[in-house]
Amino acid sequence: MLDRMITHSAFLELVDELAGKRRIIGPVARGERFFYEEVERAGALDLAFNYCVYGPRAFLFPPTETLFTFQQIEGRFAAEAVVEDRPTALVGVHPCDINAIRLLDRVFEKDHPDEHYLSRRRNTLIIGLDCPRPCTDGIFCSDMKTNEATEGFDVMLFPLGAVQEVGASGKGGGGDPQAGPSVRADEPPAAPSQYGVVFGTPTGREWLLYSHKSTVPTAADERALEQYHRSKAAAFRRAIKTPSEDLPALLDRSYDSLLWEATARRCYSCGSCNLSCPTCYCFNIYDELDMTLAAGERKREWDGCQLPKFAEVAGPHNFRAKAASRLRHRIYRKAKWVREQTDLPGCVGCARCDRACTAKISSVEIYNQLAEEA
Amino acid sequence: MSKPKIAIFSLTSCEGCSLAILELEDQLLDILGAVDIVNFREGMTERSWDIDIGFVDGAVSTPTDIEEVEHFRQSSKMLVAIGACACTGGINTLKNYQDETDCRRYVYGEKFEWFPTIPAQPLSNFVKVDAELPGCPMVKEEFLEFVKCALAGKQFRLPENAVCVECKKKDNLCLYEKGIICLGPVTRAGCAAICPSYGSKCEGCRGLVSDEALAAAGVNLREQYDVALEDVLADFRLFGAYQGSELP
Amino acid sequence: MAMTTQATPPTAGGSLYIPTPARIRAIEDLTEFERLFELEFLDGHPLGHDPGQFVQVSVLGIGECPISICSSPTRQETFELCIRRVGNVTNHLHTLEPGAIVGIRGPLGHGFDVSEMHGKDVLIVAGGLGLAPVRSLIQYILDERSRFGRFDLLYGAREPKEILFKDDLTEWRESADVDFHVTVDRPDEQWRGKSGVVTTLFKGLPKLDPAETMVVIVGPPIMFKFVVLEVLARRIPQHSIYCSLERRMKCGIGKCGHCQANNVYVCMDGPVFKYGRLKAMREALE
Numbered sequence: 001m002l003d004r005m006i007t008h009s010a011f012l013e014l015v016d017e018l019a020g021k022r023r024i025i026g027p028v029a030r031g032e033r034f035f036y037e038e039v040e041r042a043g044a045l046d047l048a049f050n051y052c053v054y055g056p057r058a059f060l061f062p063p064t065e066t067l068f069t070f071q072q073i074e075g076r077f078a079a080e081a082v083v084e085d086r087p088t089a090l091v092g093v094h095p096c097d098i099n100a101i102r103l104l105d106r107v108f109e110k111d112h113p114d115e116h117y118l119s120r121r122r123n124t125l126i127i128g129l130d131c132p133r134p135c136t137d138g139i140f141c142s143d144m145k146t147n148e149a150t151e152g153f154d155v156m157l158f159p160l161g162a163v164q165e166v167g168a169s170g171k172g173g174g175g176d177p178q179a180g181p182s183v184r185a186d187e188p189p190a191a192p193s194q195y196g197v198v199f200g201t202p203t204g205r206e207w208l209l210y211s212h213k214s215t216v217p218t219a220a221d222e223r224a225l226e227q228y229h230r231s232k233a234a235a236f237r238r239a240i241k242t243p244s245e246d247l248p249a250l251l252d253r254s255y256d257s258l259l260w261e262a263t264a265r266r267c268y269s270c271g272s273c274n275l276s277c278p279t280c281y282c283f284n285i286y287d288e289l290d291m292t293l294a295a296g297e298r299k300r301e302w303d304g305c306q307l308p309k310f311a312e313v314a315g316p317h318n319f320r321a322k323a324a325s326r327l328r329h330r331i332y333r334k335a336k337w338v339r340e341q342t343d344l345p346g347c348v349g350c351a352r353c354d355r356a357c358t359a360k361i362s363s364v365e366i367y368n369q370l371a372e373e374a
Numbered sequence: 375m376s377k378p379k380i381a382i383f384s385l386t387s388c389e390g391c392s393l394a395i396l397e398l399e400d401q402l403l404d405i406l407g408a409v410d411i412v413n414f415r416e417g418m419t420e421r422s423w424d425i426d427i428g429f430v431d432g433a434v435s436t437p438t439d440i441e442e443v444e445h446f447r448q449s450s451k452m453l454v455a456i457g458a459c460a461c462t463g464g465i466n467t468l469k470n471y472q473d474e475t476d477c478r479r480y481v482y483g484e485k486f487e488w489f490p491t492i493p494a495q496p497l498s499n500f501v502k503v504d505a506e507l508p509g510c511p512m513v514k515e516e517f518l519e520f521v522k523c524a525l526a527g528k529q530f531r532l533p534e535n536a537v538c539v540e541c542k543k544k545d546n547l548c549l550y551e552k553g554i555i556c557l558g559p560v561t562r563a564g565c566a567a568i569c570p571s572y573g574s575k576c577e578g579c580r581g582l583v584s585d586e587a588l589a590a591a592g593v594n595l596r597e598q599y600d601v602a603l604e605d606v607l608a609d610f611r612l613f614g615a616y617q618g619s620e621l622p
Numbered sequence: 623m624a625m626t627t628q629a630t631p632p633t634a635g636g637s638l639y640i641p642t643p644a645r646i647r648a649i650e651d652l653t654e655f656e657r658l659f660e661l662e663f664l665d666g667h668p669l670g671h672d673p674g675q676f677v678q679v680s681v682l683g684i685g686e687c688p689i690s691i692c693s694s695p696t697r698q699e700t701f702e703l704c705i706r707r708v709g710n711v712t713n714h715l716h717t718l719e720p721g722a723i724v725g726i727r728g729p730l731g732h733g734f735d736v737s738e739m740h741g742k743d744v745l746i747v748a749g750g751l752g753l754a755p756v757r758s759l760i761q762y763i764l765d766e767r768s769r770f771g772r773f774d775l776l777y778g779a780r781e782p783k784e785i786l787f788k789d790d791l792t793e794w795r796e797s798a799d800v801d802f803h804v805t806v807d808r809p810d811e812q813w814r815g816k817s818g819v820v821t822t823l824f825k826g827l828p829k830l831d832p833a834e835t836m837v838v839i840v841g842p843p844i845m846f847k848f849v850v851l852e853v854l855a856r857r858i859p860q861h862s863i864y865c866s867l868e869r870r871m872k873c874g875i876g877k878c879g880h881c882q883a884n885n886v887y888v889c890m891d892g893p894v895f896k897y898g899r900l901k902a903m904r905e906a907l908e
Binding site: 054058266269270272275289291293355360 | 401404405407408522525526534535536538539542543544545547548550551556558559560584586587589590591593594598
Binding site: 076314325329336 | 636637638640643664682683684685687721722725868869870873877878879880882883885887890904905908
């Protein structure tokens with residue numbers, strides 16, 4: 001069910017108005033690829049993007065941030081928290097990344113709420129943009145059931161105009177499920193002419209409705225949405241032979257597989273998979289002193305379980321000294337453990353890990369090879 | 375506590391790493407307030423040989439260099455190699471792959487016999503080195519961090535991750551996506567991925583991050599990429615990061 | 623005690639990561655590498671921990687590291703930490719004098735469920751530095767002695783010079799409240815006690831009642847395995863065996879990922895686990 005309809009140009013006007021109140025982050029073309037960047041005007045956004053090289057994680061959980069500053073005064077210390085609350089809007093977030101943000105929300109809220117993340121999150125408006133078809137080759141979001149988002153956004157846009165255009169030009173995403181996505185990977189879809197809008201939160205509803213730029217959906221719009229969902233369902237193909245709900249059981253049978261070590265021979269342990277992953281949230285904490293040595297900052301930075309020293313304790317002893325055990329750890333986290341801990345998917349199938357891997361280690365391939373062994 | 379006495383020496387190098395210290399303009403006065411620089415050819419004329427921390431840039435590539443580095447070692451409680459030349463031999467090691475006489479004749483002309491030379495090597499091949507601050511040039515922020523750690527009594531540790539970590543944190547597009555073979559996955563981080571950030575491939579000036587990463591490179595470059603291994607090996611050798619005759 | 627206006631415990635809008643200042647009251651050398659630190663919060667509040675929990679100790683500017691609490695909550699005004707110097711933070715702690723202020727976050731994690739041990743016989747087996755985390759439980763049992771049945775304590779160290787808490791050991795040896803035995807793997811010339819690995823002490827134990835005995839095993843993984851064998855052979859059920867794990871920890875509150883062993887965040891679910899749970903965590907004992 002649609003809440004409203006809005007044209008592409010009216011939407012951009014709305015975002016321009018929003019730019020007066022919030023920092024606007026959205027997809028921007030840099031060469032042939034798209035990245036989430038801060039923009040001054042909505043016109044700088046490219047909402048016809050296929051995918052962004054990295055998810056918008058960095059705007060909620062930055063690569064490096066100060067947790068608190070401290071000063072030593074006469075043998076005692078005084079500390080002051082650094083908590084950011086800058087109003088922000090993430091515009092054009094695909095369902096995979098919205099699902100990833102839901103996981104980060106859950107992790108940082110859980111047990112000991114982490115204000116550094118939660119304050120940024122509370123002050124961030126998320127405007128989702130649904131994907132009518134696969135954004136590129138190699139993704140497996142439909143396997144993870146994360147190519148749709150049911151919550152985690154304030155407003156979700158369905159590019160209904162785009163679907164009609166794509167269908168009309170015969171570029172794929174059409175009714176024939178056997179045809180599959182015939183669009184060339186990496187080719188950006190046509191710019192949508194209008195969006196069907198679904199509200200996710202009262203904040204989203206309030207924002208979209210205050211300006212009267214949107215219209216009430218008609219019966220034809222609702223039919224267009226149904227058609228959109230049908231053609232979307234046909235466009236996304238499964239890549240992993242095992243249904244995601246059966247992956248934990250598959251992994252349970254595969255702990256001692258030789259595949260971990262065989263695959264890890266190619267692994268550089270460079271951590272690119274972790275660092276490009278929208279659901280990775282592990283971090284390191286360290287201190288930085290200024291030259292007086294009496295004041296400084298305690299900071300945190302992105303860390304990754306594939307990095308060689310991640311599980312090393314003073315002594316030293318490394319609980320996962322081998323690349324094979326680290327690789328197994330990552331795959332278990334993504335397909336089994338994170339879900340067990342949070343009830344949310346630990347992997348959103350965006351395949352950024354696979355694309356980032358210069359050794360061409362593919363998680364899809366790992367799951368399928370394990371399925372063959374089992 | 376009295377201020378630590380610091381010296382900065384140069385062997386076979388462009389002395390760019392010593393200059394990098396002078397380029398720490400904003401922090402230089404703070405450093406000078408916290409330490410006494412007692413021996414620094416690039417920055418002063420006085421000389422003292424009672425040294426707490428001796429920083430050395432440059433490779434050992436002549437018989438005189440050997441004598442000098444031994445003298446630096448004896449005079450310094452702590453000896454720190456700074457820059458690629460001192461840590462891995464650096465760009466000087468390129469001559470190690472050429473005919474020695476031809477090489478000398480090319481550089482020194484007719485008088486080449488007056489200039490004896492040995493294969494260029496890192497300091498650690500001759501003396502005990504307490505710490506290394508690699509890179510071409512040395513990363514000046516890392517030097518500053520090292521000095522702060524020394525003053526705070528904290529053990530300095532080089533980053534033990536690959537350059538890829540810093541590239542990803544900087545939101546860079548991986549050069550492999552542009553078909554460029556970059557040494558980021560095998561090279562020690564700490565440079566803020568400066569070369570890839572400006573579109574140039576990493577050439578490994580900070581040295582190999584681990585033997586395991588090098589072994590993975592051997593497998594991947596042979597089997598995953600259609601590249602001339604000779605060219606890749608030339609990149610590995612540019613700063614002396616790896617001096618083997620073939621990839622493992 | 624005078625209240626201070628220094629760093630306050632975390633509040634809404636603040637940071638969970640800011641430690642609370644605590645003063646070092648006393649320092650005692652235990653071995654060449656381990657020192658015992660007695661601490662008190664500047665605002666006088668008790669730590670309020672369970673035996674087996676840990677704290678994050680900060681030296682601001684140097685860093686933070688997890689340390690298990692080695693005193694019992696029954697001794698409230700202060701708390702004790704046994705600290706081995708192995709890294710930047712612990713090296714720095716060893717340079718501090720009484721009166722110095724450090725930062726504390728905690729207590730963190732899950733400790734021993736002492737209520738489950740009430741009315742039962744207790745056997746504690748500790749190896750090496752593993753004596754530190756169980757000392758909180760030992761003190762607790764001794765302070766609340768009437769609530770427990772038989773109490774046996776076995777301790778193994780590699781060498782006599784590595785033996786921790788020598789004053790306590792003397793007290794325990796003489797106490798009628800605990801049947802205590804110690805052994806070393808490699809005795810020196812002065813050593814008059816038993817020698818051999820800690821499992822050799824099992825020969826001197828009375829018959830254990832499987833239904834009425836709780837067993838606590840804390841030590842390096844290799845020791846843990848052999849002790850578990852001894853205990854299982856005496857028909858002690860898996861849910862009656864406890865152990866405590868060591869892992870790298872940064873946040874201590876279940877987020878940073880460093881302490882994860884298989885599907886478990888040691889800092890949140892542990893560091894104390896029952897063997898029944900632990901055996902499913904393959905990495906825990908590797």
